[in-house]
Amino acid sequence: xxxNNSILLSTPYILWMVAFTLIPLGVVGYYALTDPDxxxxxxxxxxxxxxxLPVFGQSIMYSLVSALICLILGYPVxxxxxxxGAVMQxxxxxxxxxxxxxxxxxxxxxxxxxLQDTGIINNLLAAVGLPRLQLIRTPxxxxxxxxxxxxxxxxxxxxxxxxxxxxxxxEAAEDLGCTPAETFRKVTLxxxxxxxxxGLTMVFVPAVSTFYISQKLGGADTVLIGxxxxxxxxxxxxxxxxxxxxxxxxxxxxxxxxIMNRLGGDEEAVVV
Amino acid sequence: MKKANKIxxxxxxxxxxxxxxxxxxxSFNEGKSLARFDGFxxxxxxxLFRDPDLLALLGNSLIISILASLIATVFGTFSCVxxxxxxxxxxxxxxxxxxxxxxxxDIVTGISLSLLFVFVGTKMLGQRNxxxxxxxLIAHITFDLPYVILNVMPKLQQMDRSxxDAAMDLGCTPIESFFKxxxxxxxPGIVAGAIMAFTMSLDDFVISxxxxxxxxxxxxxxxxxxxxxxxxxKIYAMFTLLFLLILVLMITMNLLQLKSEKKxxxx
Amino acid sequence: MKKVFxxxxxxxxxxMVLSGCGGQEAVxxxxxxxxxxxxxxxxxxxxxxxxxxxxxxxFEEKYPHIDINYSTFDSNEIMYSxxxxxxxxxxxxxxxxxxxxxxxxxxxxxxxxxxNIPNYQYIDEEFRNTAYDPENRYSVPYTWxxxxxxxxxxxxxEEDVTGWxxxxxxxxxxxxxxxxxxxxxxxxxALLQGYDxxxxxxxxxxxxxxxxxxxKPYVQQYVMDQIYDLxxxxxxxxxxxxxxxYAIMAEENEALEFYLPQEQGFNLFIDAMCIPTCxxxxxxxxxxxxxxxxxxxAAANMDWVGYGVPxxxxxxxxxxxxxxxxxxxxSDEALANGTSYDYLPPEITRHxxxxxxxxxxx
Numbered sequence: 001x002x003x004n005n006s007i008l009l010s011t012p013y014i015l016w017m018v019a020f021t022l023i024p025l026g027v028v029g030y031y032a033l034t035d036p037d038x039x040x041x042x043x044x045x046x047x048x049x050x051x052x053l054p055v056f057g058q059s060i061m062y063s064l065v066s067a068l069i070c071l072i073l074g075y076p077v078x079x080x081x082x083x084x085g086a087v088m089q090x091x092x093x094x095x096x097x098x099x100x101x102x103x104x105x106x107x108x109x110x111x112x113x114x115l116q117d118t119g120i121i122n123n124l125l126a127a128v129g130l131p132r133l134q135l136i137r138t139p140x141x142x143x144x145x146x147x148x149x150x151x152x153x154x155x156x157x158x159x160x161x162x163x164x165x166x167x168x169x170x171e172a173a174e175d176l177g178c179t180p181a182e183t184f185r186k187v188t189l190x191x192x193x194x195x196x197x198x199g200l201t202m203v204f205v206p207a208v209s210t211f212y213i214s215q216k217l218g219g220a221d222t223v224l225i226g227x228x229x230x231x232x233x234x235x236x237x238x239x240x241x242x243x244x245x246x247x248x249x250x251x252x253x254x255x256x257x258x259i260m261n262r263l264g265g266d267e268e269a270v271v272v
Numbered sequence: 273m274k275k276a277n278k279i280x281x282x283x284x285x286x287x288x289x290x291x292x293x294x295x296x297x298x299s300f301n302e303g304k305s306l307a308r309f310d311g312f313x314x315x316x317x318x319x320l321f322r323d324p325d326l327l328a329l330l331g332n333s334l335i336i337s338i339l340a341s342l343i344a345t346v347f348g349t350f351s352c353v354x355x356x357x358x359x360x361x362x363x364x365x366x367x368x369x370x371x372x373x374x375x376x377x378d379i380v381t382g383i384s385l386s387l388l389f390v391f392v393g394t395k396m397l398g399q400r401n402x403x404x405x406x407x408x409l410i411a412h413i414t415f416d417l418p419y420v421i422l423n424v425m426p427k428l429q430q431m432d433r434s435x436x437d438a439a440m441d442l443g444c445t446p447i448e449s450f451f452k453x454x455x456x457x458x459x460p461g462i463v464a465g466a467i468m469a470f471t472m473s474l475d476d477f478v479i480s481x482x483x484x485x486x487x488x489x490x491x492x493x494x495x496x497x498x499x500x501x502x503x504x505x506k507i508y509a510m511f512t513l514l515f516l517l518i519l520v521l522m523i524t525m526n527l528l529q530l531k532s533e534k535k536x537x538x539x
Numbered sequence: 540m541k542k543v544f545x546x547x548x549x550x551x552x553x554x555m556v557l558s559g560c561g562g563q564e565a566v567x568x569x570x571x572x573x574x575x576x577x578x579x580x581x582x583x584x585x586x587x588x589x590x591x592x593x594x595x596x597x598f599e600e601k602y603p604h605i606d607i608n609y610s611t612f613d614s615n616e617i618m619y620s621x622x623x624x625x626x627x628x629x630x631x632x633x634x635x636x637x638x639x640x641x642x643x644x645x646x647x648x649x650x651x652x653x654x655n656i657p658n659y660q661y662i663d664e665e666f667r668n669t670a671y672d673p674e675n676r677y678s679v680p681y682t683w684x685x686x687x688x689x690x691x692x693x694x695x696x697e698e699d700v701t702g703w704x705x706x707x708x709x710x711x712x713x714x715x716x717x718x719x720x721x722x723x724x725x726x727x728x729a730l731l732q733g734y735d736x737x738x739x740x741x742x743x744x745x746x747x748x749x750x751x752x753x754x755k756p757y758v759q760q761y762v763m764d765q766i767y768d769l770x771x772x773x774x775x776x777x778x779x780x781x782x783x784x785y786a787i788m789a790e791e792n793e794a795l796e797f798y799l800p801q802e803q804g805f806n807l808f809i810d811a812m813c814i815p816t817c818x819x820x821x822x823x824x825x826x827x828x829x830x831x832x833x834x835x836x837a838a839a840n841m842d843w844v845g846y847g848v849p850x851x852x853x854x855x856x857x858x859x860x861x862x863x864x865x866x867x868x869x870s871d872e873a874l875a876n877g878t879s880y881d882y883l884p885p886e887i888t889r890h891x892x893x894x895x896x897x898x899x900x901x
Contacts (some may be wrong), residue, residue, distance in 0.1 A: 006446070010354025013347070013417075014366060020414040021372045024384035027391050037885060055900050076280040087530065092281075094307060094522045100469050101287050101518050105495050109503070110291035113298070113306030118774050120294065120307050137759065142314050151288065162727070184384070201375075209377030212477075212496070219713075220758045223900045226379050231899075235617040235720070236892050239624060243387065246380045259376050305772050390626035400624040400817050485627040486576045487608060500613055501581045502767040 025250075031243035045244035052228060052245060056252065059225040062139070062214075063207035066146035070154040070203045071196060072145070078158035078195070079188075093159065100152045108145055108216050115217070130188055137219035145213040150206055154199040161187070161195030197260045205253055225249055290399035291299030292515060299508035306508075317513075319506040326494075326510060333491040336405075337473030347413070348420030349458070353450065355430050357420070367425075374418045382482030387409045389483070392461040403485025411483045412476065416469035423468065428454075572606045575823045578618060579633045580810070581611040581764045582784065583721060585843035591735030592839040598719035598830050605823050613763035614720035616892070622647060623650075628817050630824040636809045637677050637722070640671040648677045653854045655825035658832035666849040678811035679828050682846035684783045685869065685877055686723065686806040687799040689766075691776040695774070702800040703731040703775060707750075712757045714767035716769060719761040722880060723806070724751055727779055730803050737881040744887075748894040752901055761899065770795060780864050781808075783846030797866045799873060807877030809849070882888065 035042045081092045115136040122132040173183040211226030232242035303310030393402020439449035477492035587593030612618040615638040642648045666680040718724045728747035769775040771791040785797045838856035841848040
């Protein structure tokens with residue numbers, strides 16, 4: 001009896017989630033399979049997806065590279081934070097969190113101010129007599145924007161797994177004659193795997209679907225899939241093709257996260 | 273090795289904070305450009321406070337994120353109790369449902385909700401105006417809920433069942449035992465979930481961008497349209513004030529936490 | 540426990556129900572005022588900056604029972620998508636000529652009651668009974684203007700400024716901006732190749748797309764109003780844009796010049812005020828349109844906006860320097876080769892949009 005009552009508590013939640021996550025996806029499917037002008041059933045939106053495969057490819061490339069760079073840069077930071085004293089850990093953790101709370105649009109805009117041809121870096125270069133560099137509107141600038149925006153999403157899950165690693169394991173490995181490098185490779189790294197995988201997912205997913213970073217920091221030829229979807233929906237007056245692309249993007253992301261989860265990335269590791 | 277770690281960490285923090293420094297410096301700039309400092313002034317702050325629209329937008333953002341995170345926290349906490357007593361199989365299904373908005377790219381969530389609201393509101397119910405404050409609130413609650421669930425759920429599972437049983441043995445009704453025992457045990461999870469939900473809502477641009485209509489716009493959405501026009505530097509002044517506010521909030525939160533931990537440690 | 544369940548369910552239900560009814564609620568804001576949703580181009584109304592008259596504030600002062608909720612768009616296409624995606628209430632919009640025709644054709648505009656717009660009498664004869672609204676039922680002209688090339692004379696050689704081909708000049712690689720909307724981009728490509736600006740010929744459209752694809756390597760960015768900052772701080776040197784916006788940019792950077800390719804032809808446009816079918820406050824909307832047609836208000840507004848004013852009466856109140864400016868008010872002779880965009884059938888519009896998208900992603 002008691003048990004049944006508390007089960008009922010989950011019903012509104014299930015209803016809510018069905019109403020506002022599953023059904024909306026159904027509506028997206030409906031739009032993807034109808035004609036924008038007449039509203040009748042059509043495969044043409046799905047057939048047109050082929051045109052956009054290179055854009056998908058480009059988006060995946062950019063976000064994979066960004067996720068890997070985030071990992072390489074984020075790991076030492078997370079490791080360093082996890083090995084401070086309790087107070088210092090709190091402070092550093094807060095400093096990683098803080099940028100996440102500030103408008104990412106304006107922070108990206110600040111990079112435009114830094115990188116553009118008439119920007120801060122180039123002005124400094126010119127002031128000391130060096131030639132101006134092409135920094136903005138390059139693939140590197142887009143990757144930089146992604147790394148900058150999503151690095152905290154990598155550091156936080158990494159930190160929370162590394163900090164949980166039992167210190168005695170590391171001592172044991174050292175006692176057994178492992179060099180620090182071996183201890184890291186054989187103990188710390190495998191134990192931080194869940195954090196690595198969830199960090200990679202947390203960077204990859206927003207990066208692959210972004211549309212602002214590429215618009216601001218990329219050149220005329222860096223158009224990512226998020227840009228295309230946003231454009232179709234907001235000015236192309238073709239929500240239907242946009243819906244079809246969204247579905248494909250969603251499938252792509254679910255396949256990627258599925259693989260990550262299979263490898264052992266545990267969502268709960270993300271929660272601190 | 274340790275030294276290298278330290279250097280990398282310092283470098284990364286500089287990397288994370290330089291753009292914000294650029295914006296903060298920009299807020300004291302006489303000129304409009306971020307790249308050229310024309311002279312020191314507080315004029316942008318005066319401009320900001322003369323602009324009721326911008327402050328109203330900040331108010332809108334706060335209203336939406338406070339309401340959405342509160343509702344999501346209460347709703348999510350009760351739901352966790354319910355989900356926890358489901359059979360494992362059903363529980364897994366519900367948890368994967370929870371993961372959908374977490375995993376789905378924001379742009380897909382935004383488009384799907386926007387299409388839903390227009391489809392149901394306009395095509396089915398014949399409402400002219402179906403993208404309102406309320407639909408935006410629903411959208412925010414929907415993407416806030418998983419953060420609450422994922423924070424509360426582990427705490428609930430870690431909790432000692434016998435505590436609740438003991439309370440019931442002492443004559444508590446299930447509701448009383450929830451409010452007297454369970455809620456204290458899972459409080460850290462609830463607080464963490466609420467804070468996460470609040471910051472996610474406050475900073476959300478992508479989902480709001482697709483879901484807002486005409487009559488209720490949040491700050492990030494308007495900032496986006498500002499970045500497509502000549503940018504008024506008062507925006508940088510607003511950024512600076514928000515930065516200080518969040519910094520102060522975070523420091524107080526940490527101090528409070530440290531204090532309570534010390535108290536606990538003492539006994 | 541059941542009570543709690545019922546409460547939660549009730550809360551969720553109310554939220555859902557309210558979301559359906561939000562429409563009515565939004566019309567009357569809390570203080571009993573009428574909210575008028577105005578949806579205009581960015582940088583297209585005097586806002587009080589640079590000692591101009593704050594038009595919206597002036598309107599709200601004159602009609603204290605109306606609150607204006609003002610939002611902006613970058614291009615006709617964005618405005619159209621927002622309206623046709625549905626789910627919103629807008630009371631006054633500012634589409635360009637061809638978009639007015641399209642909205643009329645698709646039944647998205649309400650007929651205006653001209654009795655409520657006495658100031659319509661000031662509208663010049665040449666802006667009445669236009670091709671896009673031949674019977675004058677749906678629109679009141681707001682501005683008119685031309686599309687030309689803005690360039691920075693410090694970096695661009697005068698001898699290169701010969702026509703639209705300047706936008707294809709490899710020499711200025713990465714310093715050229717281009718329109719981020721299909722209609723203006725295809726219009727320029729058509730003019731460059733000597734086609735009609737309103738071509739619907741498949742081969743010509745494909746040739747236009749090819750020309751745009753050829754231009755793409757030299758294009759720094761596809762933008763709309765971001766052009767202001769980019770041109771003013773010399774991040775970019777060449778950009779096609781609306782003549783009316785040139786004046787504001789030139790004030791910030793004196794090296795900026797405007798060129799109108801008179802031989803090749805150019806787009807001559809009229810932007811109008813219309814009331815879409817999703818309007819809920821038609822009378823207030825007409826009041827607002829009438830207000831903007833008041834010669835003194837229009838003069839104060841256009842002094843700042845910089846576009847051509849379709850009521851000659853207003854010129855009496857305007858800064859004489861603006862009225863005599865050949866960029867904002869070119870001679871009839873200069874205007875001889877200007878063509879306006881016509882309404883194109885929806886399948887052509889969609890086709891052009893998809894060709895432009897392919898240029899962008901290629």
